[in-house]
Amino acid sequence: MKVCFVTxxxxxxxxxxxxxxxxxxxxxxxxxxxxHEVKVIDGRINSYSDQEILRTxxxxxxxxxxxxxxxxxxxxxLRILKIIKEEYPEIKNVLGGAHFxxxxxxxxxxxxFIDFGVVGEGEYTILEIANGKDVSDxxxxxxxxxxxxxxxxxREYERDLDKFPFPARxxxxxxxxxxxxxxxxxxxxxxxxxxxGCPYGCVFCCxxxxxxxxxxxxxxxxxxxxxxxxNEGYREIHIVDDNFSMDMKRAEEIFxxxxxxxxxxxxxxxNGLRADRLDRGLLTKMKKAGVYFMSxxxxxxxxxxxxxxxxxxxxxxIQETVKIARELGIFVNLFLVAGLPESTRESERMTLDFxxxxxxxxxxxxxxxxxxxxxxxDELFAKGLIDHDWGKYRHDFAGKRLLYKSEMTEEEVVEAxxxxxxxxxxxxxxxxxxxxxxxxxxxxxxxxxLRSLITRKLGG
Ligand code: B12
Ligand code: SF4
Numbered sequence: 001m002k003v004c005f006v007t008x009x010x011x012x013x014x015x016x017x018x019x020x021x022x023x024x025x026x027x028x029x030x031x032x033x034x035x036h037e038v039k040v041i042d043g044r045i046n047s048y049s050d051q052e053i054l055r056t057x058x059x060x061x062x063x064x065x066x067x068x069x070x071x072x073x074x075x076x077x078l079r080i081l082k083i084i085k086e087e088y089p090e091i092k093n094v095l096g097g098a099h100f101x102x103x104x105x106x107x108x109x110x111x112x113f114i115d116f117g118v119v120g121e122g123e124y125t126i127l128e129i130a131n132g133k134d135v136s137d138x139x140x141x142x143x144x145x146x147x148x149x150x151x152x153x154x155r156e157y158e159r160d161l162d163k164f165p166f167p168a169r170x171x172x173x174x175x176x177x178x179x180x181x182x183x184x185x186x187x188x189x190x191x192x193x194x195x196x197g198c199p200y201g202c203v204f205c206c207x208x209x210x211x212x213x214x215x216x217x218x219x220x221x222x223x224x225x226x227x228x229x230x231n232e233g234y235r236e237i238h239i240v241d242d243n244f245s246m247d248m249k250r251a252e253e254i255f256x257x258x259x260x261x262x263x264x265x266x267x268x269x270x271n272g273l274r275a276d277r278l279d280r281g282l283l284t285k286m287k288k289a290g291v292y293f294m295s296x297x298x299x300x301x302x303x304x305x306x307x308x309x310x311x312x313x314x315x316x317x318i319q320e321t322v323k324i325a326r327e328l329g330i331f332v333n334l335f336l337v338a339g340l341p342e343s344t345r346e347s348e349r350m351t352l353d354f355x356x357x358x359x360x361x362x363x364x365x366x367x368x369x370x371x372x373x374x375x376x377x378d379e380l381f382a383k384g385l386i387d388h389d390w391g392k393y394r395h396d397f398a399g400k401r402l403l404y405k406s407e408m409t410e411e412e413v414v415e416a417x418x419x420x421x422x423x424x425x426x427x428x429x430x431x432x433x434x435x436x437x438x439x440x441x442x443x444x445x446x447x448x449x450l451r452s453l454i455t456r457k458l459g460g
Pocket of ligand 1: 019020021022023024026027066067068069070071072073094095096097098099102118120121122123125126193196197204205206207209210240241242270271366371372373394
């Protein structure tokens with residue numbers, strides 16, 4: 001079968017979308033391995049208009065159009081699916097990814113132009129669709145039967161992730177993807193995922209794609225993929241697991257392998273690592289292997305809030321881990337969230353104080369959003385408090401569009417966000433510290449970072 005993956009242009013901030021969609025690369029890979037034809041049209045990176053996507057996809061005459069979407073891109077994804085359906089009603093389509101997996105029935109009910117939806121891990125499900133298996137026998141599939149929406153049995157997660165072929169990066173024009181400009185030292189850069197899922201229960205975290213337990217690839221399998229990347233000329237790798245070091249021994253084995261192979265690669269962790277799954281031994285190995293950037297999930301500086309969101313990490317442990325990483329010269333970014341359940345003005349002040357005290361290199365403060373697939377979403381849904389206007393569930397939260405009311409009002413959360421940004425980044429000592437700490441970081445990067453933060457003031 002000819003399967004064409006399509007991603008529409010997005011209006012989200014460009015700097016943060018320049019990764020390939022690894023999900024598509026995995027789905028494409030299993031399809032190619034089974035002799036299907038695959039094409040990827042990424043409108044984000046090429047700034048294709050809908051019409052250009054329509055023409056390019058249509059000219060190729062695919063039998064299946066496939067779209068992968070998170071919540072923050074869902075409206076754009078639905079728009080392109082609808083346009084393609086109107087122009088080519090004979091081509092079947094399939095939608096998957098975190099958003100669809102979180103709200104499958106609602107997606108199918110409200111969007112009559114969707115033929116198939118896939119819940120959860122998609123490799124075997126899309127392969128069975130392409131192989132022409134009877135739809136009623138495909139686990140994880142959602143479809144219409146005589147006008148009624150049918151949700152098939154849940155697809156079991158693959159326990160042995162080594163069984164999946166490596167992602168088919170050749171389907172993408174890799175030169176055009178650079179990750180977040182602040183987080184790339186060496187090009188070309190590739191993303192890699194070495195495990196799926198996480199057993200912790202943070203209430204804001206979406207579990208819809210990979211479920212609530214940790215499954216990992218063997219160190220050998222990960223190192224084989226890295227070897228392939230090295231052979232292809234890649235010089236930097238961004239690891240995008242949910243919880244890479246859940247199994248600390250496995251993490252050490254991976255970095256032992258990197259060190260022993262002498263690849264001289266650079267590594268970054270743009271997603272949050274858990275502070276309690278890192279210690280001096282592992283961090284030292286990571287640094288030696290080439291890790292220069294890591295984000296650590298902190299969320300709040302108020303222990304009461306950490307308890308309410310079920311984070312399961314203490315502030316003391318976070319402080320200790322950040323101290324070691326900083327001592328080793330790793331650039332540390334903290335993920336913090338304003339407006340979490342039970343947070344108050346005092347909690348937001350404690351978050352700022354904590355960030356100033358432990359003094360990371362960067363602190364990314366987001367605003368809480370109840371993404372489908374998270375416990376927070378389920379709780380608010382049960383109370384009838386969910387806003388179903390998915391256009392608001394955007395990454396580049398740009399105004400007073402708070403989706404969830406904590407004990408604080410929208411205005412208070414916005415104010416906390418703005419105060420944090422000002423007090424953390426506009427400290428006179430901050431630029432100087434950054435230049436001293438990270439000579440290689442460079443004044444240009446610092447300027448770009450400060451400018452992007454200042455222009456992202458919330459509120460209007
Ligand atoms: C890397 C990553 C990023 C990167 C790159 C994102 C990207 N566009 O590639 C960065 C750092 C930029 C990022 C940013 C954000 N992210 Co993010 N990110 C991830 C992360 C950790 C890995 C993504 C990945 O590559 N996964 C690996 C592939 C193999 O998995 P996958 O894409 O889900 O695909 C599989 C299945 O879902 C399914 N599938 C997916 N699509 C399709 C399509 C079809 C047709 C089929 C059949 C199957 C299918 O099959 C695939 C293979 O099994 C995930 C968590 C996770 N573990 O997935 C969060 C996650 C996707 N991010 C999330 C969020 C909330 C965000 C932000 C909004 C954060 C923020 N507040 O700033 C932004 C939004 C960016 C955006 N435009 O999407 C949420 C999404 C929740 C939701 N309901 O939408 C996740 C799930 C994290 C979480 N657990 O809460 N993110
Ligand atoms: S936020 Fe991180 S630690 Fe918490 S459940 Fe999600 S992946 Fe696990």
